[in-house]
Every structure is written in C-alpha cells, then in structure tokens.
Amino acid sequence: MIITVSREFGSGGREVGKRLADKLNLTYIDREIVTTIANENNMQEDVVEETLNQGIIPQIPLHYGRSFYYYQNLPNPQSHLMSRQQSLLKEFADRGNCIIVGRAADVILEDYDPFRIFVYADLSSKLERCRRLGPEEEALSDHDLERKMKRIDSDRARYYSLYGSNAWGDKSNYDLCINTSQFEIRDLVPIIADYIRQWYMVHK
C-alpha cells in the first residue's frame, strides 16, 4: 500500500497524511528525505527544504517520456537535489507500505500505482485552519495570509509541473479528491482510511 497526498496549503493535508499513516500502520515519509539529502550534501536541512520547495525550473525539460535519467547528469544543484529526492522516494516505495505528502510523489511513483489523494478546502476554512494551527500565521492579516497561501500553492504547482504533464490539483491526476471544509481532520481520517482499505480490496 503506497499512498500519496497532495494538498492545498491550509487544507489539512499534512495532518491527513500523518493520521492516515497511524491509522493504516504505514511509514510516514517526510523529514527523512530532507535529512538524508542534507547529510549527503553537507547542507543545512532548511536550505535543502527551501531549495526543493521552490520548484525552480531548469533550462531543459525534466521528463522525456517517463524517464528522468537525462536530468540527473546536470550540474545544477537544484537538479541534483531534486534528482536525489526522486531516487529516495523510489527507495522508500520499494520497501512498500508508506505515505508521502507532497513532493510530486504521485507522478514520480506512478509506476508503483499508488493511491493518490488530493486534499482541498474553501478559502475561509483554510484561513481558519492556518490561524488555529500556525503560530507564524497569527500575526498576518487575512489579506497577507491569503497571499502567502497563494504563493505556496503556486510554488507547489510549479514544482509539480516539472514532473507531471497535467496541472497540480487537476482532479484527473488523483483517485480521490477530498474537501475538508468545516471538518476536523481527525473526524475525516477514519472515513478516508476505510475508503482506501476497500479500494485496495477491489483494486485489480
């Protein structure tokens, strides 16, 4: 069972991922990737994270058909980190039973046929969730918080576009798109977990 979770900023996607991992007894993959890459390259973890999240577009396309090898030979440091993240994701997927939030994992792990979730919510729910959970966000005005959300989602979309031919958030990329508006994630997760269990039972 391999699950990928993509999500709009503020929709509770990370919490969905963590709680699903607990519920379904899967390895939640997140920090390990950054830590490994940071150690290998003698870089600070937050620099690695930042570089990976920015989704900088290199000069040449990253995907030729479905293979990515071409790009691994580039000297560009972002490309190097992204390429390593990609190979690490596959190493984790090879071990099986894991859940990965973000990182275009649904496309990178396409050959593993993961269950692909997209989590989203309406603007007011996302604002409310951010205010409640993010100490950094408390000081921001609604307007600034909304701008921050848009910026982060647009970074995610850009990053995703390096790997996928469809747009980030386009429902056709996913098996299930879940609107978390007005919900506590802890209430929704058991329902999603049941859905996934059943899905795997009937999945050919």
Add this chain to the structure above:
Amino acid sequence: MIITVSREFGSGGREVGKRLADKLNLTYIDREIVTTIANENNMQEDVVEETLNQGIIPQIPLHYGRSFYYYQNLPNPQSHLMSRQQSLLKEFADRGNCIIVGRAADVILEDYDPFRIFVYADLSSKLERCRRLGPEEEALSDHDLERKMKRIDSDRARYYSLYGSNAWGDKSNYDLCINTSQFEIRDLVPIIADYIRQWYMVHK
C-alpha cells in the same frame, strides 16, 4: 440526506447515483422531473429532456445573487422549463432523502447543504464503459465516441454555468471527487456509501 451527483459522460455517474440510492435507501430523482414537466406543458418527454440538456443561454443572467425569481418571468420556453425544473428539484429536496444526478442540482439546492459528488474517469475507461453499456455507442469509432463525450460534457458545463459561478467539474464545488477508472461501479458504491454515512455523522 440529500446527495447530488455530477459526472463526466461515460464515468458511470448515473450508475453511482442509482446504486447509492438503493444502498442508502434514498429516492432516486430522474425521470419524474421530465415526466412532470412534459405533462404540465403538454410536451413529449424527449423534447423536454433535450431542451433541458442543451443548456441554452438566455439573453440575461439567470442568477442575481442567489435568487432566480427574475428569470421565471421570461417568455423564453427553455427558461420556463428550466425554472420549473428548479422548483421541482426544491420540492423533492423538501421531502428529503433523495439523490439527484446532474441538472446542476448541487448549485440549485445549495441552501439544503447536500453532499456533492463529482464522478470522473480517464478517457480509456470512459470509452470502454460506453462501449460496454451503450448500444448506441457500439457503432461509433473511438474518434467519434470521444467527440460525442466532449460535446455532452461541454453541454453540461454550459448548463451548469447558468447557475454556478464556478466551472462545472471544478473540484471546489464538490465534497468528494471520485475517479472510477478501472473500477466496477458496483464495487465502489458500498465504499462511497460508507463515506457518506460517516460524513453525515460528523457533519455539523
């Protein structure tokens, strides 16, 4: 419990609706609307259906804020049928425990806070499903069948745009978007039914 199902042509949305109605013991609303309108206007049912499906755009906007009354005074026959469909949908919703496929019911019944599903699938699954279930489609080439699908979906989108401010199929309109690719609807429906039951249990 009021459920609306929107769907791409060929994705199995109608079957989802019918089977969910059985599973959750809800009234499946479909033909009654057309029959009632046909009787009231002394028209043939297929003409009513065709007129309703075409999504013809009248000269003036149909929605001012959330009220639709303005448009009921128009002499245009399409407008008259659409307006009557709208009031019938509300009559059914007033009785509760029903499921409605298509007809922009998710927007028209917004005030009833329905559970809104969107059903979709990848192209090859939709082609395969159409061939299997639609005797009319058997004679069409893949290319012609694909064109037919696009036309029907674009009619649906146009119809929807008369009521909603968001685009048809935009996931933010729905509570759950379900990819039926490679699945038998009969296998998926019990899972969806569980999701809905649980959703109603935690829904405030």
